Amino acid sequence: xxxxxxxxxxxxxxxxxxxxxxxxxxxxxxxxxxxxxxxxxxxxxxxxxxxxxxxxxxxxxxxxxxxxxxxxxxxxxxxxxxxxxxxxxxxxxxxxxxxxxxxxxxxxxxxxxxxxxxxxxxxxxxxxx
Amino acid sequence: xxxxxxxxxxxxxxxxxxxxxxxxxxxxxxxxxxxxxxxxxxxxxxxxxxxxxxxxxxxxxxxxxxxxxxxxxxxxxxxxxxxxxxxxxxxxxxxxxxxxxxxxxxxxxxxxxxxxxxxxxxxxxxxxxxxxxxxxxxxxxxxxxxxxxxxxxxxxxxxxxxxxxxxxxxxxxxxxxxxxxxxxxxxxxxxxxxxxxxxxxxxxxxxxxxxxxxxxxxxxxxxxxxxxxxxxxxxxxxxxxxxxxxxxxxxxxxxxxxxxxxxxxxxxxxxxxxxxxxxxxxxxxxxxxxxxxxxxxxxxxxxxxxxxxxxxxxxxxxxxxxxxxxxxxxxxxxxxxxxxxxxxxxxxxxxxxxxx
Amino acid sequence: xxxxxxxxxxxxxxxxxxxxxxxxxxxxxxxxxxxxxxxxxxxxxxxxxxxxxxxxxxxxxxxxxxxxxxxxxxxxxxxxxxxxxxxxxxxxxxxxxxxxxxxxxxxxxxxxxxxxxxxxxxxxxxxxxxxxxxxxxxxxxxxxxxxxxxxxxxxxxxxxxxxxxxx
Amino acid sequence: xxxxxxxxxxxxxxxxxxxxxxxxxxxxxxxxxxxxxxxxxxxxxxxxxxxxxxxxxxxxxxxxxxxxxxxxxxxxxxxxxxxxxxxxxxxxxxxxxxxxxxxxxxxxxxxxxxxxxxxxxxxxxxxxxxxxxxxxxxxxxxxxxxxxxxxxxxxxxxxxxxxxxxxxxxxxxxxxxxxxxxxxxxxxxxxxxxxxxxxxxxxxxxxxxxxxxxxxxxxxxxxxxxxxxxxxxxxxxxxxxxxxxxxxxxxxxxxxxxxxxxxx
Numbered sequence: 001x002x003x004x005x006x007x008x009x010x011x012x013x014x015x016x017x018x019x020x021x022x023x024x025x026x027x028x029x030x031x032x033x034x035x036x037x038x039x040x041x042x043x044x045x046x047x048x049x050x051x052x053x054x055x056x057x058x059x060x061x062x063x064x065x066x067x068x069x070x071x072x073x074x075x076x077x078x079x080x081x082x083x084x085x086x087x088x089x090x091x092x093x094x095x096x097x098x099x100x101x102x103x104x105x106x107x108x109x110x111x112x113x114x115x116x117x118x119x120x121x122x123x124x125x126x127x128x129x
Numbered sequence: 130x131x132x133x134x135x136x137x138x139x140x141x142x143x144x145x146x147x148x149x150x151x152x153x154x155x156x157x158x159x160x161x162x163x164x165x166x167x168x169x170x171x172x173x174x175x176x177x178x179x180x181x182x183x184x185x186x187x188x189x190x191x192x193x194x195x196x197x198x199x200x201x202x203x204x205x206x207x208x209x210x211x212x213x214x215x216x217x218x219x220x221x222x223x224x225x226x227x228x229x230x231x232x233x234x235x236x237x238x239x240x241x242x243x244x245x246x247x248x249x250x251x252x253x254x255x256x257x258x259x260x261x262x263x264x265x266x267x268x269x270x271x272x273x274x275x276x277x278x279x280x281x282x283x284x285x286x287x288x289x290x291x292x293x294x295x296x297x298x299x300x301x302x303x304x305x306x307x308x309x310x311x312x313x314x315x316x317x318x319x320x321x322x323x324x325x326x327x328x329x330x331x332x333x334x335x336x337x338x339x340x341x342x343x344x345x346x347x348x349x350x351x352x353x354x355x356x357x358x359x360x361x362x363x364x365x366x367x368x369x370x371x372x373x374x375x376x377x378x379x380x381x382x383x384x385x386x387x388x389x390x391x392x393x394x395x396x397x398x399x400x401x402x403x404x405x406x407x408x409x410x411x412x413x414x415x416x417x418x419x420x421x422x423x424x425x426x427x428x429x430x431x432x433x434x435x436x437x438x439x440x441x442x443x444x445x446x447x448x449x450x451x452x453x454x455x456x457x458x459x460x461x462x463x464x465x466x467x468x469x470x471x472x473x474x475x476x477x478x479x480x481x482x483x484x485x
Numbered sequence: 486x487x488x489x490x491x492x493x494x495x496x497x498x499x500x501x502x503x504x505x506x507x508x509x510x511x512x513x514x515x516x517x518x519x520x521x522x523x524x525x526x527x528x529x530x531x532x533x534x535x536x537x538x539x540x541x542x543x544x545x546x547x548x549x550x551x552x553x554x555x556x557x558x559x560x561x562x563x564x565x566x567x568x569x570x571x572x573x574x575x576x577x578x579x580x581x582x583x584x585x586x587x588x589x590x591x592x593x594x595x596x597x598x599x600x601x602x603x604x605x606x607x608x609x610x611x612x613x614x615x616x617x618x619x620x621x622x623x624x625x626x627x628x629x630x631x632x633x634x635x636x637x638x639x640x641x642x643x644x645x646x647x648x649x650x651x652x
Numbered sequence: 653x654x655x656x657x658x659x660x661x662x663x664x665x666x667x668x669x670x671x672x673x674x675x676x677x678x679x680x681x682x683x684x685x686x687x688x689x690x691x692x693x694x695x696x697x698x699x700x701x702x703x704x705x706x707x708x709x710x711x712x713x714x715x716x717x718x719x720x721x722x723x724x725x726x727x728x729x730x731x732x733x734x735x736x737x738x739x740x741x742x743x744x745x746x747x748x749x750x751x752x753x754x755x756x757x758x759x760x761x762x763x764x765x766x767x768x769x770x771x772x773x774x775x776x777x778x779x780x781x782x783x784x785x786x787x788x789x790x791x792x793x794x795x796x797x798x799x800x801x802x803x804x805x806x807x808x809x810x811x812x813x814x815x816x817x818x819x820x821x822x823x824x825x826x827x828x829x830x831x832x833x834x835x836x837x838x839x840x841x842x843x844x845x846x847x848x849x850x851x852x853x854x855x856x857x858x859x860x861x862x863x864x865x866x867x868x869x870x871x872x873x874x875x876x877x878x879x880x881x882x883x884x885x886x887x888x889x890x891x892x893x894x895x896x897x898x899x900x901x902x903x904x905x906x907x908x909x910x911x912x913x914x915x916x
Contacts, residue, residue: 012151012152012153012156012470013150013151013152013153013156013158013159014149014150014151014152015148015149015150015151016148016149016150017146017147017148017149017483018146018147018148018149018360019144019145019146020142020144020145021147021361022145022147022361023361024361024365025142026368032846034846042380042383043380043382043383046382046383053527054527055527055528055814056527056528056529056817057526057527057529057530058522058523058524058525058526058527058528058529058530058565059524059525059527059568060525060526060527060564061526061527061529065385067383067384067385067386068383068384069369069372069374069384069386070372070373070374070375071383079372079374081384081386084142085140085142086140087142088139088140088141088142088856088859088860089139091853091856092856092857092859092860094853095849095853095854095856095857096810096811096817096857098811098812098846098847104844104846104847105846106846106847106848106849107853108680108850109850109852109853111456112455112456112852113456113458113478114142114145114456114458114476114478115145115364115368115458115460115476116364116365116367116368116369116371116372117364117367117368117371117435117437117460117462117476118368118437118456118458118460118476119368119372120173120175120368120371120372121172121173121175121371121435121437121460122437122440123172123173123437123438123439123440123441124232124440124441124718126172126229126404126405128200128229128333128335129200129333139859139860143865202720230718230719230720231719232718232719234653234869234873235653235654235655235656235683235873236655236719252653252654266653268653269653270653270866270867270869270870270874271834271866271867271870271874272874274653274654274874274877275653310720454865454866454869455852455855455865479865528814528817528818528821529821529860531818532817532818532819532820532821532822532825533821533822533825535783535818535822536822536825536826536829555829557829557862
């Protein structure tokens with residue numbers, strides 16, 4: 001997973017190349033519910049996502065750890081952190097979630113990246129007019 | 130144990146690379162300025178100043194003097210080869226141009242690099258219509274569906290009136306007729322050098338948007354002991370600061386994010402970001418200003434600066450082809466210390482070469 | 486023609502009382518495996534169970550069962566087997582667990598392993614025999630095992646069926 | 653590497669719903685959608701539907717997310733074939749002409765085999781709502797791939813309940829195993845706007861169905877583009893056949909069609 005090409009030119013200089021090394025992936029997601037009044041709390045949101053994981057990937061899926069790093073109840077947007085190995089399972093569960101408390105809903109995944117920094121600097125968000 | 134036998138396919142994630150470099154400004158061989166200059170199309174730069182509650186005036190003035198850029202709508206691409214434009218803009222300084230609202234994994238994308246190289250990243254149909262030499266994209270999968278045409282406008286064979294030049298212009302004019310919105314700027318001439326183009330098409334001038342945010346009581350890892358194996362936790366911490374993620378999560382169930390140890394608390398910190406179409410030269414100036422600040426300031430012992438490249442640019446560093454599989458990240462973070470040493474982290478996504 | 490690759494899991498069903506074994510049948514075992522996979526791996530797991538999974542052979546006397554999985558997914562499906570705790574058959578719930586003895590690419594390799602395994606078990610029984618009669622019985626059985634190499638082709642038609650399935 | 657497309661958005665008489673669907677598809681970043689009309693010859697109504705004029709139904713087309721061009725809307729006909737007589741194999745059937753894309757959905761192994769090897773269609777639809785009544789035979793799958801006919805897996809059924817989710821995954825996995833990720837497109841078949849998913853989400857579903865990332869991405873982009881080209885050649889090449897036939901020449905059109913389809 002990791003290859004290093006280190007050159008000891010000076011005592012200070014050091015270069016390391018890490019490949020596929022990010023332990024986590026980060027997701028910027030937004031929950032859309034057909035009833036605008038529905039505003040799950042952050043705990044409800046996390047439970048809801050775990051239920052989705054359990055439905056699609058069973059107890060092994062429900063056991064995948066992920067974190068809700070940030071959640072805005074007004075816009076129903078959240079930033080999730082997931083171990084890279086669990087990304088596909090979490091993402092596919094989010095995709096196949098379709099109802100929240102008997103209301104139709106959908107998770108819109110806006111961005112996914114191995115770098116949390118990338119979530120705040122996406123040039124596709126540039127709006128000029 | 131159930132978790133040990135997960136199917137291989139479902140645990141894999143797209144490739145990504147992170148280069149961690151440590152060097153010093155005192156080291157004559159340090160390549161920082163080249164590395165900064167090689168990332169041509171920058172979308173956002175954000176700076177974190179610890180123990181600082183308001184931006185020093187010199188820094189403010191640097192931030193406010195970032196070059197304005199222009200948005201030109203429906204510009205026919207052959208206009209970038211216009212003789213007058215070449216004479217007044219491309220051969221006189223640096224022109225940065227990047228097609229706007231085009232996606233590198235879906236649409237045709239065009240970029241004019243400051244060294245006078247024009248890049249057309251085209252789908253197969255457009256490429257065939259254009260009828261000009263190009264190479265298949267490195268990131269084609271199974272079938273050759275994307276091609277990259279790269280021409281050096283300063284070379285003799287592309288001199289206006291020459292056969293190569295005429296072929297490309299006629300291809301762009303009569304056959305392909307490629308039109309798109311462009312982000313455009315000229316260094317050092319500014320709008321004046323681009324006037325001929327701006328006056329003929331619907332265009333608007335834009336200032337990079339600056340935003341500042343004062344943070345207080347921020348948990349912060351002790352950065353002196355920074356080691357590359359921790360690079361990801363450092364970048365995560367910076368990302369969390371940028372995204373306004375709070376550290377004192379009230380509930381373990383929701384989030385287990387913690388500040389990397391050993392940690393300390395910053396009574397105040399300032400986060401400044403500039404967003405738009407930014408030149409490496411401006412970022413270079415910002416870095417030197419930050420170095421001055423770091424030398425003068427008694428309080429802060431470090432400063433960090435993060436630069437995000439355009440996701441849909443056809444190149445990342447230098448002439449390295451860039452593409453998007455799912456993310457298209459190309460960004461770097463510079464952590465400068467009081468003693469002149471610095472840590473540089475350069476990151477790319479799946480479709481990119483290793484950063485310089 | 487491309488052969489569709491499978492993995493055969495040779496498992497032993499362990500029950501509290503021997504009489505329960507005789508009540509087991511293929512369908513009940515398959516349903517129990519499916520249930521465990523569904524519990525551990527959800528809808529995705531159950532979907533995988535629809536692909537080439539079957540109980541190829543069940544010996545209700547010895548509790549030996551052959552499970553066939555698609556080669557591509559067998560690890561994931563296998564990981565759910567430790568969570569199988571009971572088999573429901575004819576309105577009865579039989580508490581049990583599966584012990585995987587061998588994983589093979591064909592039924593034949595599993596069979597070879599099974600014979601070796603059975604011989605070993607018999608050898609282990611030998612010192613525990615109470616009288617000569619029992620000992621003789623076990624010795625005979627061991628002999629049978631070694632002869633089975635030659636004979637198995639006639640005996641176990643059921644086991645050999647569909648081995649080299651082609652598509 | 654082509655624009656993202658969703659080549660199966662079911663037609664509905666409810667204009668508001670249709671508009672929402674198209675609007676959401678554009679918002680999610682799809683550059684092209686195909687409005688799908690179902691035609692079941694076995695049902696009572698034996699009329700082939702006639703495609704409606706979309707701009708008349710829903711007004712101006714919405715802009716694609718992050719782009720300055722409007723979404724492109726095509727028409728697709730899906731014929732549900734449960735009897736060989738249901739499908740007009742005659743090339744260039746007049747009633748199929750108004751549609752940009754022609755798809756079939758089959759109910760038996762024999763029909764599936766025939767369709768893969770002979771039917772002059774663009775898409776063979778794999779239902780996610782039921783257990784497939786047949787296995788995929790590699791000969792048929794390869795035959796379809798050689799002719800440039802693609803298989804379609806739609807995901808909306810997987811959103812509705814567990815049973816259909818399992819069927820969708822099972823059918824998709826079996827298909828992907830036989831065709832190794834080539835010549836497959838992923839579509840929504842969404843009846844409501846909230847059943848649509850973004851292109852990158854669909855790509856992840858493709859990974860769940862056993863594809864690698866890049867193959868999966870092709871399923872919503874490049875492969876869809878190939879289908880459109882295939883459909884275009886099918887419609888125009890058939891035109892050549894009809895003019896040629898009067899001169900008594902051979903089935904040149906067929907050859908052209910097959911060749912173009914491979915080149916793509």
